[in-house]
Amino acid sequence: TDEKDRDRVKEDPDNWDAPREYIFGAGQSKRIWNELYKVIDSSDVVIQVLDARDPMGTRSQTIENYIKKEKAHKHLLFVLNKVDLVPTWVTQKWVAMLSQEHPTIAFHAS
Numbered sequence: 001t002d003e004k005d006r007d008r009v010k011e012d013p014d015n016w017d018a019p020r021e022y023i024f025g026a027g028q029s030k031r032i033w034n035e036l037y038k039v040i041d042s043s044d045v046v047i048q049v050l051d052a053r054d055p056m057g058t059r060s061q062t063i064e065n066y067i068k069k070e071k072a073h074k075h076l077l078f079v080l081n082k083v084d085l086v087p088t089w090v091t092q093k094w095v096a097m098l099s100q101e102h103p104t105i106a107f108h109a110s
Contacts, residue, residue, distance in 0.1 A: 041071070044075065046063070048060060048064075051081055052086045052090070052091060052094065055098065077103050079104075080095060080104060080106045081107050083106045083108050
């Protein structure tokens with residue numbers, strides 16, 4: 001059977017080390033954050049898109065704290081995305097909870 005399968009790839013690609021992307025290189029993360037802060041500085045409204053399946057996990061507390069402390073005159077808005085993937089009552093609870101902190105909109109793509 002090895003004769004028939006001589007062209008078969010035997011390595012397991014899931015176990016290979018993935019090449020490190022340039023964007024994750026040393027110092028790149030700081031540059032990305034600096035660019036993000038520049039965009040926030042030039043914006044009047046900052047929209048944070050949160051996944052309805054895990055709103056707290058997709059929230060950026062770093063950005064929220066920065067806006068609260070350094071840019072209090074900026075407006076922060078939450079958009080709860082992919083609400084079609086969770087029950088309606090879950091969306092309602094998240095919108096009610098998040099709206100206590102910042103204006104929140106539930107978004108259904110289709």
